[in-house]
Amino acid sequence: MSSETLGYEAARDELVQVVKNLEAGGLSLEESLTLWERGESLAKVCEEHLAGARKRVESALAAAKEADGAEG
Numbered sequence: 001m002s003s004e005t006l007g008y009e010a011a012r013d014e015l016v017q018v019v020k021n022l023e024a025g026g027l028s029l030e031e032s033l034t035l036w037e038r039g040e041s042l043a044k045v046c047e048e049h050l051a052g053a054r055k056r057v058e059s060a061l062a063a064a065k066e067a068d069g070a071e072g
Helices: 008-024 029-071
Strands: none
Touching: 008 029
């Protein structure tokens, strides 16, 4: 599955597995590099999902603050 189609939880879970595999060692240099690149891609997906969530929360808080100001 491509990184772009993964949801946050799936990307996070796969990233955790990539880190475990890298920490376990015993891989060739090429295997390690491939895993590291996959991990970087997954981390980017997670960051994008979190940035989107942060933006939604900030918008909701701003809207609530605006509504409170309009009522008062």
